[in-house]
Amino acid sequence: MNPENGALEGRAVFAGLMLASLVAIGLAIGLSTGIGDLPIPLGTTFTAITNRLGWTSTEIDRVYETVIWDYRLSRALVAAFCGAGLALSGAIMQSLLRNPLAEPYVLGISAGASTGAVAIIILGLGGGVLSLSGGAFLGAFAAFCFVALLSNGTRGGADRTILAGVAASQLFNATTSYIVTTSGNAQQARDVMFWLLGSFGGVRWPEFMLVSVVVSIGLVACLCYARTLDTFAFGDETAASLGVNVDRARIVLFALTAMMTATIVSMVGSIGFVGLIVPHTARALVGPLHIRLLPACILIGAVFMVLADVASRALIPQQVLPIGVVTALVGVPFFSIILYRLQRAA
């Protein structure tokens, strides 16, 4: 087989995978809107969407249409964008920090968000002007600034950045625990716990607008950096010797992932493991080059999150599991396999 054919074949396989993923996203979203206390067939979902878009005007039950359009479709789409954003952020963190265990929260963003959230829920900071999401976003931003300062504006290198992230996570988690144990009542503690584990309950179209814009900007910007990310494979020094402005690339990419992650965390809580396992899965499927890896992460992350949301609603009748529980139950076994394989490789 000559290399030209190999490249063509690789491209065809990649295109096929991407197409299959898009179809899978469509089906997963269809499934997601169909499942619940009121089961809705896929055909009805499709009709409801085309009706609303003005392409068809078939009569369907008003209740169905309201449930599909105002509750389940927005929820499924938000889940898709959150999964995509977390997977993309995780892939970037793993490449920049050259650490297979890096994930979107490695810079302390979820810990910061939780502190911001409890400051609003329990301490009542912000005087009602600031929403829980707003507080969480500010907390996440504070954690990111803390890490950036500690790691010398990310110039300190990968190890120092990771250590700064660990320090930030410890600090903000401790602050959260302190506030909950000293000021919160049992109900508030339960609310906080639920929020931390993540939930897509209550997300509607405004949330969709925000997360879709933020993740889309993040995706486009990160794709522009795909080649630059490849040069980081052998470390900062090799990247710099290839003409990459390492400091600028790092700070821009960290800021982009922080923006995406903070938006997602403040909206749906800190959903774990998606940002860790999806990049590894994508790498196994399409290889380590970022021009393919990043789109693959987006698509796989979206499918995974929508299906996890379906599972969280379908596993136990009449009850919704926190989404973080579902992703972690799938994530921990996968994480163990990565650890096992790393150990064998060493």
Added chain:
Amino acid sequence: MSITAENLVWRIGSKTIVDDVSFVAEPGRMLGLLGPNGSGKTSLLRLLTGLKRPQSGRVLLDGSDLASLSARAVARRVAFVEQHAGTSANLRIADIARLGRFPHRSWMSRWTHADDRAVDEALKRAGLQDRRGDRWQSLSGGEKQRTHIARALAQTPTELILDEPTNHLDIHHQIGVLKLVASLPITSVVALHDLNHAAMFCDAVIVMQQGKIVASGAPDIVITEALLRDVFSVEARIETSPHHQRPHIHYLR
């Protein structure tokens, strides 16, 4: 005067690592950089590639100041092979060689035939043209080093800087890498530990001690028994090899 160093000084805190170093690397020749551990070889190489900026002095590339060029412009003509550059990413040899085209490609520009030719030529030079699809994790130490050299050559440099490229390689691969570098038509500056190898392959050598250049010139003039005693603290006898007519060092017990 392919690369010229003029009075380079580089400090970390109050410790002077590179102390007033000046030299000229002749075009197309292989210049060996010798010296004991901690004599400032790696730091000097980093100054030459622009990875570090000197506190004073300057590096000239064909007369133009390195500091006035963008990192990308420097990377288009100066390629650097680090001492230990590994990765957990399971890249193919061809992918790694293609990284060398990074400084030549503008933002989002397409891959061109010129890029293909540069990569093919680099892989051929490094003897890896039939191994394009092999994965990084499956390569031996010698193959990894040659892959890095292929990546550097794909930058189509006029200067190639290598930091102890033979480290951790068996003797076959050490000779292989040095032969490869010596056969290149471009200027190379190579930090080396093995003095016999330096004497065999380099057109000229520079000897560093505590950040300063203490000797420079053709290997047969520079590498003397007195220098080995003073700089490297070893007793040795030197004779001209009957096999390659270069100096050969016998270390004494």
